[in-house]
Amino acid sequence: MASLKELCDGLPVDPLPSPRDRDESVPHAPVRTVNLTDDERRLALQNALRYFPSTCHHTLASEFAGELRQYGHIYMYRFRPDIELRAYPIDEYPAKTKQAAAIMLMIMNNLDSRVAQFPHELVTYGGNGQVFSNWAQFWIAMHYLSEMTEEQTLVMCSGHPQGLFPSSPSAPRAVITNGMVIPNYSSRDMYDKLFALGVTMYGQMTAGSYCYIGPQGLFMEPHPSSAILVIRKPSLCTLLICYKPITLRIEDRTSRIVVLNAGRRQLGVSNLSGKVFVTAGLGGMSGAQAKAAVIAGCVGVVAEVDGAALKKRHAQGWLMEYTSDVDICMDLIRKARQMKKPHSLGYHGNVVDLWERLVQEYESTGELLVELGSDQTSLHNPFNGGYYPVQVKFEEANEIMKHDPERFKALVQESLCRQVAAINKLTARGMFFWDYGNAFLLEASRAGADVCKEGAPLGVFRYPSYVQDIMGDIFSMGFGPFRWICTSGLAADLVTTDEIAKKVFEEIIAEGLPAEVKAQYEDNMKWIEEAQQHQLVVGSQARILYSDQRGRVALAEAFNKAINEGRLLGCVVISRDHHDVSGTDSPYRETSNIYDGSSFCADMAVQNAIGDSFRGATWVALHNGGGVGWGEVINGGFGLVLDGSQEASDRARMMLSWDVSNGVARRSWSGNLHAKHAICKAMEQNPLLKVTIPSHVEDVTLLENALKP
Numbered sequence: 001m002a003s004l005k006e007l008c009d010g011l012p013v014d015p016l017p018s019p020r021d022r023d024e025s026v027p028h029a030p031v032r033t034v035n036l037t038d039d040e041r042r043l044a045l046q047n048a049l050r051y052f053p054s055t056c057h058h059t060l061a062s063e064f065a066g067e068l069r070q071y072g073h074i075y076m077y078r079f080r081p082d083i084e085l086r087a088y089p090i091d092e093y094p095a096k097t098k099q100a101a102a103i104m105l106m107i108m109n110n111l112d113s114r115v116a117q118f119p120h121e122l123v124t125y126g127g128n129g130q131v132f133s134n135w136a137q138f139w140i141a142m143h144y145l146s147e148m149t150e151e152q153t154l155v156m157c158s159g160h161p162q163g164l165f166p167s168s169p170s171a172p173r174a175v176i177t178n179g180m181v182i183p184n185y186s187s188r189d190m191y192d193k194l195f196a197l198g199v200t201m202y203g204q205m206t207a208g209s210y211c212y213i214g215p216q217g218l219f220m221e222p223h224p225s226s227a228i229l230v231i232r233k234p235s236l237c238t239l240l241i242c243y244k245p246i247t248l249r250i251e252d253r254t255s256r257i258v259v260l261n262a263g264r265r266q267l268g269v270s271n272l273s274g275k276v277f278v279t280a281g282l283g284g285m286s287g288a289q290a291k292a293a294v295i296a297g298c299v300g301v302v303a304e305v306d307g308a309a310l311k312k313r314h315a316q317g318w319l320m321e322y323t324s325d326v327d328i329c330m331d332l333i334r335k336a337r338q339m340k341k342p343h344s345l346g347y348h349g350n351v352v353d354l355w356e357r358l359v360q361e362y363e364s365t366g367e368l369l370v371e372l373g374s375d376q377t378s379l380h381n382p383f384n385g386g387y388y389p390v391q392v393k394f395e396e397a398n399e400i401m402k403h404d405p406e407r408f409k410a411l412v413q414e415s416l417c418r419q420v421a422a423i424n425k426l427t428a429r430g431m432f433f434w435d436y437g438n439a440f441l442l443e444a445s446r447a448g449a450d451v452c453k454e455g456a457p458l459g460v461f462r463y464p465s466y467v468q469d470i471m472g473d474i475f476s477m478g479f480g481p482f483r484w485i486c487t488s489g490l491a492a493d494l495v496t497t498d499e500i501a502k503k504v505f506e507e508i509i510a511e512g513l514p515a516e517v518k519a520q521y522e523d524n525m526k527w528i529e530e531a532q533q534h535q536l537v538v539g540s541q542a543r544i545l546y547s548d549q550r551g552r553v554a555l556a557e558a559f560n561k562a563i564n565e566g567r568l569l570g571c572v573v574i575s576r577d578h579h580d581v582s583g584t585d586s587p588y589r590e591t592s593n594i595y596d597g598s599s600f601c602a603d604m605a606v607q608n609a610i611g612d613s614f615r616g617a618t619w620v621a622l623h624n625g626g627g628v629g630w631g632e633v634i635n636g637g638f639g640l641v642l643d644g645s646q647e648a649s650d651r652a653r654m655m656l657s658w659d660v661s662n663g664v665a666r667r668s669w670s671g672n673l674h675a676k677h678a679i680c681k682a683m684e685q686n687p688l689l690k691v692t693i694p695s696h697v698e699d700v701t702l703l704e705n706a707l708k709p
């Protein structure tokens with residue numbers, strides 16, 4: 001295929017493209033579990049064939065049945081386009097509206113093989129974060145977008161393009177839902193069944209909403225550099241004891257912050273040179289860890305079982321060296337410790353082998369070779385390839401997963417117990433370990449590993465979680481991962497937006513800010529100043545930083561003005577990770593510090609997407625799952641195109657204000673004082689905003705007294 005035009009001409013059925021086998025030169029998603037009855041298999045096939053005219057059914061039926069048998073899902077490999085998928089500049093898409101062209105660009109970026117984890121299975125990150133469920137859906141969606149006008153809205157239901165429906169110019173151009181199932185049926189088994197049937201999919205957070213921007217998203221995302229570290233006891237290892245949170249200001253604003261933070265707090269050092277941080281995962285988002293360690297100034301040792309994932313990060317320069325030999329790995333760690341230079345070292349193998357070997361080294365030499373530890377395997381998806389058990393080799397694990405899922409599950413759980421046992425031994429000797437927001441502690445506890453904390457409430461483990469204990473109050477203050485994408489595709493435009501952002505922050509700081517908010521802005525300045533030098537772009541020309549409502553609105557308006565004045569040569573898409581102030585309800589992550597019992601409720605995320613949709617978003621998305629797993633979280637996101645018009649500026653102001661204040665209001669209602677302060681400030685600035693403020697029970701003894709029989 002020669003052009004984007006052909007790509008947008010609709011599903012090619014006359015003639016059909018030639019059949020093709022899987023291309024073994026790229027990494028592929030693990031074989032999916034198929035728990036379908038014979039009738040359901042027929043249904044899966046029938047569901048796939050309905051995208052095609054009946055004249056094609058004879059040709060396609062056995063091929064699709066073969067895919068279901070062999071790979072556990074019908075991806076329709078024959079229809080994988082020949083054109084290189086990447087974020088072509090916005091003007092190159094055949095489209096009747098810039099808004100639709102921007103959505104196309106974002107879809108193409110999510111499927112770029114440099115960006116996506118398993119591009120041929122339409123998985124962007126996290127092992128199963130699908131953009132679409134099959135290639136027919138991709139073609140149909142691109143075609144709809146290319147012919148859409150400003151009086152239509154594309155409806156996307158779990159990858160399926162339901163169609164273009166009449167709407168108005170002010171409506172979103174696309175409304176996306178992923179994995180919305182009736183709550184009682186939101187089990188993992190049902191997910192396996194419904195995905196195999198082709199009727200639902202896991203959109204993660206930014207995969208199925210087309211907002212992924214490569215590992216830079218994680219780089220900045222989980223660890224706002226000047227995080228207010230809310231801990232309840234001075235030692236992070238034995239946290240959650242005092243009732244009064246204390247705050248600790250830390251300086252950097254990238255994912256290095258958790259590493260830095262842990263170092264400062266736990267090790268009592270601000271310089272991490274010669275300190276070792278051990279973790280696992282060099283995949284979609286986890287691939288940022290090696291670089292984060294280097295920027296934090298320490299030695300990052302990252303285990304990765306999948307050679308293709310490891311080599312990809314090495315080739316991209318995000319990982320400095322690697323070895324498959326655990327003996328050599330120990331030598332290299334010792335060498336790096338002595339050199340005291342920032343370094344990243346990949347261990348091609350299972351992280352459990354690495355942890356157990358580090359224990360062995362300690363026990364035989366008394367030398368603790370690791371100070372900081374975490375894990376970023378895809379434990380939101382533990383039994384379908386998110387986590388590889390140590391007892392068997394990578395390839396064998398994939399076979400067992402396919403042919404004996406029950407055994408695979410048992411192996412994963414045993415492996416997790418071994419991993420935790422080793423980690424516990426090292427933390428007892430002084431290593432600091434934390435959960436990286438990947439459901440590690442949750443799945444380890446379900447596996448029976450020793451991670452629970454006696455007498456602690458549900459969801460509180462012996463190790464801290466970065467959201468619960470580090471990020472929580474950032475969100476309550478309204479700060480979250482704001483991102484933008486320069487649709488011209490020009491690196492020069494990204495440089496210009498960085499400069500604009502710096503100026504915007506300087507101006508806001510100059511107007512005067514409370515100390516803790518000012519600290520956030522200063523960290524943003526540092527991040528933006530350094531961003532170019534760290535070469536974080538993979539795929540689209542994108543940037544991410546943490547910002548509150550004021551900063552987000554100011555940035556959007558400044559970018560829009562620059563487009564209007566011709567200083568930026570194309571539209572800018574603004575978006576965010578769903579992992580944000582109000583985007584996500586997730587009791588073990590984003591809303592783990594909600595203590596009024598509502599952390600298991602998902603009204604905030606649903607309200608968020610609905611509210612964004614009529615306040616100006618170009619597209620909105622609502623997902624089941626993401627981050628910590630299917631059924632464990634509901635999250636919402638948006639994209640908004642800035643085209644330099646006054647209308648775009650109005651939309652951004654209206655939508656971004658809601659997008660942040662919805663979450664701050666909810667956090668305030670749950671009793672969070674930072675949120676209460678932030679929402680009261682917002683009300684002062686906008687008389688149209690009226691939020692219900694809680695009264696706190698000052699004398700808690702009255703509760704006991706009143707409840708006495």
Ligand SMILES: NC(=O)c1ccc[n+]([C@@H]2O[C@H](COP(=O)([O-])OP(=O)(O)OC[C@H]3O[C@@H](n4cnc5c(N)ncnc54)[C@H](O)[C@@H]3O)[C@@H](O)[C@H]2O)c1
Nearest residue numbers: 126127222281283284285286305351378387388437438627
């Ligand atoms: N902290 C956050 O804000 C945040 C953001 C995004 C994603 N996540 C979560 O982090 C996890 C990782 O995300 P991702 O996009 O990198 O996923 P991914 O699936 O692309 O990468 C995980 C990697 O871990 C490797 N792996 C699995 N088991 C292993 C083992 N035992 N030893 C060594 N390597 C092993 C896999 O081969 C894979 O490459 C997911 O659960 C995701 O939901 C967290």
